[in-house]
């Protein structure tokens with residue numbers, strides 16, 4: 001590795017390079033130094049926010065020392081690297097995670113106590129890094145944690161949005177969106193003003209033959225926007241590896257700042273240009289599983305892909321290797337189709353800028369990329385209009401057409417008489433206007449395509465990508481079932497459970513090898529252990545009840561059965577089925593005698609999740625939940641038997657409180673619609689039961705933990721199509737129990753009945769696309785089974801422990817190893833020596 005410092009001066013560097021704190025005193029000294037100097041505060045005006053900031057800066061320093069060493073080690077090893085391109089990284093808070101991963105949380109806890117603070121209060125000061133919508137963005141964050149923990153040389157590339165996902169408030173039962181400006185104080189990022197890339201937009205393509213007779217293509221004029229890198233350290237758990245997440249921020253290119261305008265006195269319009277450039281990375285699009293084809297979104301995508309690709313190519317070129325070795329050094333994973341332009345950009349770099357032949361370049365491209373599909377929902381599959389791309393990225397459109405031409409020619413050779421097939425697999429949809437099908441481009445430009453759970457991976461092969469299986473054969477398509485990091489979702493969110501498990505199986509090794517949880521199974525009959533297990537669940541419920549008390553202002557009984565559904569609000573996820581079930585229960589309670597009521601299991605139904613601001617039906621569902629809560633919660637006939645809670649602003653840090661507190665959680669999507677789901681895994685790992693459909697990863701969870709430990713209901717995915725057809729053409733009737741629920745709503749029981757009309761007519765008149773009526777009976781019956789099962793607490797705890805013991809498969813470490821072996825072809829770096837050095841010093 002090159003260094004600008006002459007050999008004989010390096011000793012001084014080594015002597016003074018910081019080592020990082022390890023003891024309580026050293027931590028306090030670092031934290032106080034930051035509070036008094038970096039933050040210019042003192043012991044007379046240090047509030048919790050300042051104490052958080054000082055603590056975070058102390059840990060940041062510590063991380064960056066390991067970050068630097070990791071980067072040196074990885075450059076030195078000169079192995080293949082993985083680049084994970086994702087428009088979303090839903091990281092949540094960083095401090096607690098950093099303390100636990102570095103192994104110094106207790107040191108910080110004692111140090112903070114010395115300085116007059118409780119560590120919990122300090123942790124709670126941090127603003128979530130909410131650069132994502134839901135499961136897709138959180139998966140990327142879990143993957144980064146696993147890649148660092150397993151010592152892979154892997155970088156994340158994303159956008160540094162100024163505004164993350166909006167904050168949700170509920171006013172009068174309605175969702176209101178508040179901008180999430182989160183960068184006021186962010187100690188976890190390092191601006192790299194020396195690392196920037198100029199990204200071009202618009203303009204035109206000039207093709208000519210040069211003096212040597214070579215065809216030259218150049219993309220000219222247009223507008224330049226500069227991408228500046230911001231690096232976020234990603235620490236692994238119990239390892240010296242600290243990987244990098246590089247986020248790009250946009251600003252007007254300094255070269256392009258319109259000095260002519262500026263000098264002629266048009267200061268304001270020059271500044272306006274500057275602001276227009278900054279708009280690119282300003283805001284995260286708040287849609288989950290929905291694409292809207294907005295030009296600014298396409299600009300974001302290209303800006304981020306181009307900056308990342310140029311950065312990767314620059315790093316590769318430093319190695320002075322031949323281009324043919326590119327894919328031995330570089331693997332790039334596309335998280336959904338959002339980064340598909342990276343395929344086109346790499347082809348452009350190789351052909352137009354580096355002068356490689358088309359075929360040679362294309363071989364490199366296709367052996368570099370892998371593509372992960374996260375949905376089969378048609379409204380979420382990305383398509384961009386040809387005129388839009390033509391205008392914004394004229395050269396890229398030409399390349400897309402060329403890729404398509406070559407692909408279609410190869411298909412035609414193999415299937416000479418099948419003209420329909422050509423139309424079906426073409427990247428270009430022959431609509432008005434023509435559209436570019438991004439998923440097809442991603443498949444054609446990658447060597448592997450994977451789904452995220454077994455059912456989902458089968459479905460993409462038999463439905464949306466069926467023709468590509470015919471063209472490429474089945475081996476190009478594979479499955480990597482999603483997973484979650486047990487560090488955040490068990491150890492950090494549920495420290496007492498983690499500690500109990502460690503005490504039973506002898507160490508915390510299970511956090512690195514989650515299959516070790518199976519050592520818990522022999523203890524399912526251990527009375528003392530079961531008692532502690534149940535006590536921890538109860539304590540977690542008390543904590544959630546306190547959270548409800550402080551945020552909502554009313555109390556719920558922690559002894560009640562906590563039934564939780566938290567996730568983005570979407571018709572396919574069927575929060576409406578849940579709330580209709582709650583109304584059904586409410587009506588049943590109202591009609592019961594006092595004696596009958598005594599036999600009931602009290603329940604708290606908790607909902608949480610954001611609706612996309614433009615998704616009117618999802619907002620109506622939120623409204624109904626809140627209105628039902630207002631009525632039910634103050635009904636004296638009901639009392640403690642039923643409470644309905646809508647928790648505002650569900651996010652990662654709230655999930656850490658909610659997930660450990662469930663008795664039952666709901667994963668009830670229409671079969672075949674939820675690609676995987678990942679919160680299902682989080683809830684089970686924390687000892688909760690689930691009620692779910694045979695969809696996404698629920699199926700594999702069932703296989704692992706056993707059918708007797710999960711509450712399944714509803715129609716199967718293979719029957720969905722016929723049922724939908726029957727709704728329109730058969731003698732279809734809405735379930736009579738559901739009709740009673742609708743009548744109750746229509747009577748105005750929950751206020752303005754007109755407000756919920758569309759929700760009802762979607763089912764009664766417009767074909768019930770999500771099969772709410774078809775599944776209603778089996779849903780309610782299964783809820784009754786749950787009540788019965790809950791009455792036998794001993795058997796319930798047995799189920800809980802058994803399930804946790806069998807959850808080893810769902811660690812994101814397993815996912816990352818599978819991706820590494822079957823798609824990326826990369827090996828982890830050996831850090832044994834580094835660990836030893838650290839142990840000695």
Ligand code: NBG
Pocket residue numbers: 135136139288289336374375380452482674675676677678696
């Ligand atoms: C989501 C799916 C989830 C899945 C996550 C992560 C998109 C497009 N898809 O079921 O809906 O768990 O991806 O794979 O956000």
